[in-house]
Amino acid sequence: MQSRLDAVFAAAREEGRSVLVGYLPAGFPTVDGAIEAMRAMVAAGVDVVEVGLPYSDPTMDGPVIQDAADAALRGGVTTRDVIRTVEAVAATGAPALVMSYWNPIDRYGAASFAADLAAAGGAGAITPDLPPEEAGPWLDACAAHGLAPVFLVAPSSSDTRLRLVAGVARGFVYAASLMGVTGTRAAVGERAADLVARVRAATELPVAVGLGVSTAAQAAEVAGFADGVIVGSALVKVLLEAERSGAGASAGLAGIRRLAAELAGGVRAPVPA
Template identity: 75%
Template sequence: MSQVFARARADGRAVLVGYLPAGFPSVAGGIAAVRALAEAGADVVEVGLPYSDPTMDGPVIQAASDAALRRGVTTADVLRTVEAVAVTGVPALVMTYWNPIERYGVDAFARDLAAAGGAGAITPDLPPEEAGPWLAATADAGLDSVFLVAPSSTDARLARVAAVSKGFIYAASLMGVTGTRERVGAQAADLTRRVRAVTDTPVAVGLGVSTPEQAAEVAGFADGVIVGSALVKALLEAERAGADPGEAEVALRGIVAGLAAGVRRPEPSVPRG
């Protein structure tokens, strides 16, 4: 995944990371949706592992994840979804809370994720202090381990997270849960600056980005722009409107294309790198 960020930096732009949960609107529909992200311009695809007790997800992602769980999505389905992204040549990450990994088996999950072609995983509720077994498993499997920082993180905490993160560091743009917002907030640029003071690992900003204009704003100071709720919302609205899968996919591709254009015209703010 480091190569993706390096190429984008050489091109003077940020990386677009798109998120969708596996299994929504169905396993097959979710696979088609993540492939659409990869084909429409996402540089990295986050595949969400639906979980019954998400602490970071807002109402949009929760609604889709709950539907996927009710429809019987499994961890094996998540890995199949990862594989569908990987065959496109776009790196695929799993975004998962710790409990599903622990239940599956730490070493087994890392091994099977790598076998599916996954590039790594984001574990939002796993503290670095308790990540020893996971770091060992991901190192053995050749996976990137992505950890989160927030505006409330102390400088010492930023350094601790930076020391264990591989691929990139996920910077939450503000305090709270995921969801689209009218403004990303000035905290994101300051947090990015603080992270850069302790590491050369790329910084990708998430929580709140939903428009090409916001993507361009964040691309002006961050190495990556993470978009989730806006993409999930498109699938939810299509399902509620009774649209066929083809229509939903067209809508999704249009949103991703706009966001991809946004990260390619960054608004100068804090220099990347």
């Protein structure tokens, strides 16, 4: 049976464009404020929402996402708040994925987390630090509840590694455009297009590129060779700057709508590879 996530990628393919995936952490600036921001992203053209599960010891997050996640944790956000956020996003009709390091899921209980995520209407989860070789219980839980387990590959991944990830992933493969942590950059990693081609040689799953995409022009560039474009830090930065300037929640939402609309325009006008 085709999942909501599969349907989004299939529909975008028919339209001749890439899928736009937008990331924001749950709980920032508040739980309800994050939900409103995610709804605003969807209304402005984001196809899939990554709901970040704030964690105190991130290995992949750059300073922007770390600052927002730290603020969410200080505000008392819980894993159950993340599930509630997923439920609110799923109600918009857009697929909602949780982006989480493995420790919070393991502590919650893989089977329980999968069951609660599915009950909330979640489409799956991205687990950047979970090796496929150690993912057996999580893969079983996802299969039992119809969730897509999404894994990451990087430019340094060997072809053997790509085949291993492709064999267990569902929904799409997350291709990190460069080595390092998340953050906005002046240019997308030069090796991203080659990595996408290598992943496609190993699987028919869609390939979405993240890390470093922050502008409509960069989104258009990546859309020229990838099935999906993932944007995180640039969107989080909008909320952070509104919070720090004292501009208020309405300014943050307006900024999210504006940037999401620009990025949505970018994926609909790809630059040929």
